[in-house]
Amino acid sequence: MARNPNDRLPQVETTCESLLNELQVIWDELGESDAEKDKMLLELEQECLNVYRRKVDQVNLYRAQLRQQIADSEAEIAAICSSMGERPVHTRQSPGFLKEQLKATSLKLEEMHKRKSERMNQFLEVLDQIQKISTEICPTEYDPSKFAIDGSDLSIRILEDLQRQLQSLQKEKSERLRQVMDHLNTLKKMCIVVGIDFKETIREVQPGLDQDKGSKNISNSTIESLASAIENMRKIKIERMQKLQDLATAMLELWNLMDTPNEEQQQFQKVTCNIAASEQEFTEPNALSMDYINYVEAEVLRLEQLKASKLKELVLRKKTELEEIRRRTHLVAEADEPEFSIDAVEAGATDASLVLEHMEAQLSTAKEEAFSRKDILERVEKWLAACEEETWLEDYNRDENRYSAGRGAHLTLKRAEKARALVSKIPAMVDTLENKVTAWEKERGTEFIYDGAPLLSMLEEYITVSQEKEQERKRQRDQKKLQGQLTAEKEVLYGSKPSPAKLQSFKKTHKTLTLSPSQRISLGAAATHTPKKAYEVGTVSSGTRGIDNAGLSEKSSSNATATAAFETSSPSEDVKDTTKAMRVSTPKSPRKVAADGTGEGDATEYSFEERRLVFYLSRKRDEGAL
Amino acid sequence: MSAATLPATGGRELSNPPSDGISNLRFSNHSDLLLVSSWDRSLRLYDAGADALKGEFAHAGPVLDCCFHDDSSGFSACSDHMVRRFVFGSGKEDILGRHDAPVRCVEYSYATGQVITGSWDKTLKCWDPRGASGPDHALVGTYPQPERVYSLSLVGHRLVVATAGRHVNVYDLRNMSQPEQRRESSLKYQTRCVRCYPNGTGFALSSVEGRVAMEFFDLSEAAQAKKYAFKCHRKSEAGRDTVYPVNAIAFHPIYGTFATGGCDGYVNVWDGNNKKRLYQYSKYPTSIAALSFSRDGRQLAVASSYTFEEGDISHEPDTIFVRNFAGRTQLRSSCLLLRFRFVLDV
Numbered sequence: 001m002a003r004n005p006n007d008r009l010p011q012v013e014t015t016c017e018s019l020l021n022e023l024q025v026i027w028d029e030l031g032e033s034d035a036e037k038d039k040m041l042l043e044l045e046q047e048c049l050n051v052y053r054r055k056v057d058q059v060n061l062y063r064a065q066l067r068q069q070i071a072d073s074e075a076e077i078a079a080i081c082s083s084m085g086e087r088p089v090h091t092r093q094s095p096g097f098l099k100e101q102l103k104a105t106s107l108k109l110e111e112m113h114k115r116k117s118e119r120m121n122q123f124l125e126v127l128d129q130i131q132k133i134s135t136e137i138c139p140t141e142y143d144p145s146k147f148a149i150d151g152s153d154l155s156i157r158i159l160e161d162l163q164r165q166l167q168s169l170q171k172e173k174s175e176r177l178r179q180v181m182d183h184l185n186t187l188k189k190m191c192i193v194v195g196i197d198f199k200e201t202i203r204e205v206q207p208g209l210d211q212d213k214g215s216k217n218i219s220n221s222t223i224e225s226l227a228s229a230i231e232n233m234r235k236i237k238i239e240r241m242q243k244l245q246d247l248a249t250a251m252l253e254l255w256n257l258m259d260t261p262n263e264e265q266q267q268f269q270k271v272t273c274n275i276a277a278s279e280q281e282f283t284e285p286n287a288l289s290m291d292y293i294n295y296v297e298a299e300v301l302r303l304e305q306l307k308a309s310k311l312k313e314l315v316l317r318k319k320t321e322l323e324e325i326r327r328r329t330h331l332v333a334e335a336d337e338p339e340f341s342i343d344a345v346e347a348g349a350t351d352a353s354l355v356l357e358h359m360e361a362q363l364s365t366a367k368e369e370a371f372s373r374k375d376i377l378e379r380v381e382k383w384l385a386a387c388e389e390e391t392w393l394e395d396y397n398r399d400e401n402r403y404s405a406g407r408g409a410h411l412t413l414k415r416a417e418k419a420r421a422l423v424s425k426i427p428a429m430v431d432t433l434e435n436k437v438t439a440w441e442k443e444r445g446t447e448f449i450y451d452g453a454p455l456l457s458m459l460e461e462y463i464t465v466s467q468e469k470e471q472e473r474k475r476q477r478d479q480k481k482l483q484g485q486l487t488a489e490k491e492v493l494y495g496s497k498p499s500p501a502k503l504q505s506f507k508k509t510h511k512t513l514t515l516s517p518s519q520r521i522s523l524g525a526a527a528t529h530t531p532k533k534a535y536e537v538g539t540v541s542s543g544t545r546g547i548d549n550a551g552l553s554e555k556s557s558s559n560a561t562a563t564a565a566f567e568t569s570s571p572s573e574d575v576k577d578t579t580k581a582m583r584v585s586t587p588k589s590p591r592k593v594a595a596d597g598t599g600e601g602d603a604t605e606y607s608f609e610e611r612r613l614v615f616y617l618s619r620k621r622d623e624g625a626l
Numbered sequence: 627m628s629a630a631t632l633p634a635t636g637g638r639e640l641s642n643p644p645s646d647g648i649s650n651l652r653f654s655n656h657s658d659l660l661l662v663s664s665w666d667r668s669l670r671l672y673d674a675g676a677d678a679l680k681g682e683f684a685h686a687g688p689v690l691d692c693c694f695h696d697d698s699s700g701f702s703a704c705s706d707h708m709v710r711r712f713v714f715g716s717g718k719e720d721i722l723g724r725h726d727a728p729v730r731c732v733e734y735s736y737a738t739g740q741v742i743t744g745s746w747d748k749t750l751k752c753w754d755p756r757g758a759s760g761p762d763h764a765l766v767g768t769y770p771q772p773e774r775v776y777s778l779s780l781v782g783h784r785l786v787v788a789t790a791g792r793h794v795n796v797y798d799l800r801n802m803s804q805p806e807q808r809r810e811s812s813l814k815y816q817t818r819c820v821r822c823y824p825n826g827t828g829f830a831l832s833s834v835e836g837r838v839a840m841e842f843f844d845l846s847e848a849a850q851a852k853k854y855a856f857k858c859h860r861k862s863e864a865g866r867d868t869v870y871p872v873n874a875i876a877f878h879p880i881y882g883t884f885a886t887g888g889c890d891g892y893v894n895v896w897d898g899n900n901k902k903r904l905y906q907y908s909k910y911p912t913s914i915a916a917l918s919f920s921r922d923g924r925q926l927a928v929a930s931s932y933t934f935e936e937g938d939i940s941h942e943p944d945t946i947f948v949r950n951f952a953g954r955t956q957l958r959s960s961c962l963l964l965r966f967r968f969v970l971d972v
Contacts, residue, residue, distance in 0.1 A: 607776050608934045608935050609649070610746065611934060612647070615937075616665065616705075
């Protein structure tokens, strides 16, 4: 009760007393017995007690309710504490007033609720982050049930667990991000070298990756895609690199073959210096771009075309040379020799180098033959020259005006004289020639062909013709003699006259010789050509020459222009088979390969008083000691 | 009927309380004088009604018990092994006798006119206060006890002695040669206090374990069937009971109800016949060391004084409260009062 009952006490006491007095008075008047009075008093008491009891019960109930509330609150506090993994920290209030207790407990409960929700928020936050990062890392595998909050266990331990998980996820995320960035960087570098658009490439890998800003996708699929893109790019790079290196090799060979000047070579130094480089060494932008490779390829093509044209030239030259030799030696190309048309070579149908090789073979054969025929040919020329003189002489002899003195008459006379001497030698000449040819033919096992015709048969024919002519002459002489006789007789009888018929028949017989006019011409031409030539097969040229100079002597200045085209100032390289086909004769001084590969856990009982006395006495002793 | 808690007034606090623990207090049988023995080595005499310290008698050591002879003199049991008599007015003191160990209890038997003391020397001694001229003349007899005497109580000719080891001896004062009954406490723990019923049929015995046993002298089966024990002065929290020693028992001289005081700081008033607790006073500052009813039962003196049950710890200051005890007549009038209050207030 708010009011201090003692305040009202005197007042009420008075009322009570007066009432009692009144009662006493009434009783007296009534004449109530003591028993009756007592009974009434007892009744009064009972009634009061009942009222009192009811009130007390009510208050008691209230108290019980309060206690229950307190107990409930405390239970709830304990429950929250346990769910948060904490020990119930609350101290049981010293039995003060229940109302105060209730207030304190409510406050505490509120606080606990607040803390629980704070803790819950912490959990939610961490889980949210975990979810975010999990989704980033593995968009498909996120399992929400793994990350549900267990309301009954919100302890710090679990929270720390989750926080550790979050940390490891964050670490993983940053690791993946680093990977992705690494891959992107690698890819970028590769793209730069290969000349492919980087942004386009990564857009193909995954759209959105090419954005500079924004979070990058770090899922497994992205990382794998990037890795495979890098692999692809590497393959491309290697492909191109190999192609470029092949081109460079070809280029070097061609330079070597054709003695390309340094200034020209300098332009492609970049390519050739990387000839044996590894994939990683290609770092220059566009070093492996298609444009650049095409550019190099074009150059190689150009060089090859140059080489082809040079080859063609060479073939032609060789052909000319062969023809010349044949002409000089009055050889005719074998019927079964394959004809190499220049057109075919030009068209690429026939390999020029092959042709050249064949040419060389033919040339060497021809030269060898020429050498063996030399002697006979000389004799044949002499013989033919003699025959010509013979013919001239015959003509001269037929000329009735030969003795007429005219301009150069003495020369002709001289010539006739020489001719007669020469003609007289002809049979011997022929004979020797025949022998030589036969011997030659025996040795060689083949007929001596002169301008397509067997020489022996020519000689035979000549002999036959000569014999016929001789016979004719003899006959004519005989006839003449006879006629002379007759004439003489006639002269004696009539006088003399020359016969034109003999001259004409002689010319005819001479014309039946199988010498073609062209051959005769060639003979004449051959006669004028300087025969002295050094046919050197397999010349060892001083200085290192790339292309075979067999047949092209250093000394022959007439070929100077030809060789000049093939001069290579730089020594050759260790080149591949194409050079072998050209029959490289000289052992090359080994050139240093330009693009060498320099290229992280009592028993005795005492009462309180006895103990107190002991303590008392010891304290007294201590105080006494001081 | 559920026990009620009366409003929170502990009673009138006496001024000039002792400066150390209160070992016992007693109302006089003739007046409202209150005798208080204390560990501060003093024996004090108060006029409880007037809240006045009438006398203070110093001792050589802590005074463990006291009792009135009459309103002019009293006796003290001291830890210095002495039994003394004090004449309050003059302050004269003389030694009645001595034990071989601190004297724990002192009682005066009006029936025999003797002073009876119990000591930790395991003896009971009876003294004749009239022969107090010399130390040995007063001694009437020494009666060995099985163990150190912890508590004594008299009613009529009966004397109940409770010792350590839970021994209980019942003597007939007319024949002290040997105990009338040798008993063992029916409680399992150390005896704190023993008090005889005013009607002389038995005694109440309390232990350090928050329990009180109600015993009867009549050893017949019928009588023994009535004996019982009950738990009290306990605190239950979270399913566990904290038990407190019950230090004091005091019987209302008229009603036969009795009050118990424990180390929990509460005073409970019991109706022994109905086995009910009548009420509990609100908590006192510290342990209840002693209780005493006035001769008319209208007042109850409560010594709120730490009894060293937990050793040397800091504690509330020692105080004496004297409260009005609601007797039946008082109940009667207070019921009326309450009734009227209800009418007026509600």
